[in-house]
Amino acid sequence: MSYRVLLTLLLALATQPNVCTAASAEPETKLKGAVNEVLSVANRSNSKAAIATGVRPLLQRYISFETMTRRAVGPGWRSFDSSQQARATQLFTTLVIRTYANKFTPGQLPEIQYRAATEPATGRVDVPTTVVYQGNRYTVTYRIEQPGWLITDVVIEGVSMIANYRSQLDATFKKGGAEAVVQSLESSVSKQP
Amino acid sequence: MKTVVLLSLSVSLLASCATPKVGQHPAANTPVEATAKEKLLKSEATDDLDDYADAGQVNDPLEKLNRVTFWLNDGFYTVFFRPLSKGYEKVLPKFVRRGIDNVFENVKYPVRMANCVLQGKGERAGLETQKFVTNTLIGVGGLVRVSDKINPIADIPAEDCGQTLAQWGFGHGPYIVIPLFGPSSLREFVGLAGDYAAHPANYGLYLYNGNGNHDWMYIPPPSNTLRSMPDQLEKYDAATQEAVDPYLSARTAYIQQRDEAAKK
Secondary structure, three states, rough: OOOHHHHHHHHHHHHHOOOHHHHHHHHHHHHHHHHHHHHHHHHHOOOOOHHHHHHHHHHHHHHHHHHHHHHHOHHHHHHOOOOHHHHHHHHHHHHHHHHHHOOOOOOOOOOEEOOEEEEEEEEEEEEEEEEEEEEEEEEEEEEHHHHHHHHEEEEOOOOOOOOOHHHHHHHHHHHHHHHHHHHHHHHHOOOOO | OOOHHHHHHHHHHHHHHOOOOOOHHHHHOOOHHHHHHHHHHHHHHHOOOOOOOOOOOOOOOOHHHHHHHHHHHHHHHHHHHHHHHHHHHHHHHHHHHHHHHHHHHHHHHHHHHHHHHHHOOOOHHHHHHHHHHHHHHHHOOOOOOOHHHHHHOOOOOOOOOOHHHHHHHOOOOOOEEEEEOOOEHHHHHHHHHHHHOOOHHHHHHHHOOOOOHHHHHHOOOHHHHHHHHHHHHHHHHHHOOOOOOOOHHHHHHHHHHHHHHHHO
């Protein structure tokens, strides 16, 4: 490769906005590792239930379920006592893992392309990916945050999982308070999809 | 004719309750109001990075009626659409269904193209045309989506009338659940009517309606509905299955999805 080509290439890379900056390198590497681990578990499992059980410890390492639950509940969270917070987090964790595992069909692995990450705020990196699964294309964006660069949201085709639950749980809280939220989560978890 | 009347009626309705983004009502954008909104959002936030307070929110003055329609639709899906969709998936093998999907999507090119132009997205209009020509010529009339393997035209965001209205500054207006069809808003419903009118699969209806020698014209529109049913039901299930309140979940998911599409 001639120097001129190399130079143009480097220049092009350097002028691309928000691409692979030092800030996003760490969360991106971490995300790729997490996704690869999840895929290998999904590949070994032969049922959706097995995927859910298999990925649980992995997801607990890479996802901040505490942040997810707090934001999914919304401002009502402040009036939850600590046992209600713990129960809500535990139930919501199960719900998220099941929702995630349900997206896989055992034996069929998605093809994932990582696109340029952005940094919408300090301590937050969004990594957009294109997922080709069973012939369909989806845009899936992972929201990753400090401390620990943990995943705090998964946005599929523009639909944020947390925003979706926020609208439901906030409405539930406004109607019946913390207990109603915990109960609604309990009944969702116990429902067999 | 009916569609045109419906369309013009809806446009005038929409215009009366639209929220222009720029210009027309400078008072709506005063810093005081922005701060008040910011304050409200901040008070709703559970931490510094929490920006979910207004995500996927929409005006829903007809919620009671909408919930009833939503519930009736759900029952209708279970009784009619699901068996129909399952039957379709059983009768035709996957590669045939994919081919049919590809043909219908390819033939919808004028809708995407026109909306690129209406939004002033010249480059995207060009890419759409390249994609259409490639898939029609090399992909045997659109049966094979060859464009998937060609990077610049593999993943072009599909424009439609709802997105054009959004880009022109129209807000959603009230949220509406349409019988059988499901989630929509006034703006998106008008957009949908436009898309339907412009979709070449429906051209036969206007060209030959009332002419007994052209009964074939009744085939493409319901075929298009049937072939898209499995995908639509999958989307519906994804939004409702693990929900605490399926109505709110479907509403938030729909609005987020349409807002995201309009941004692209």
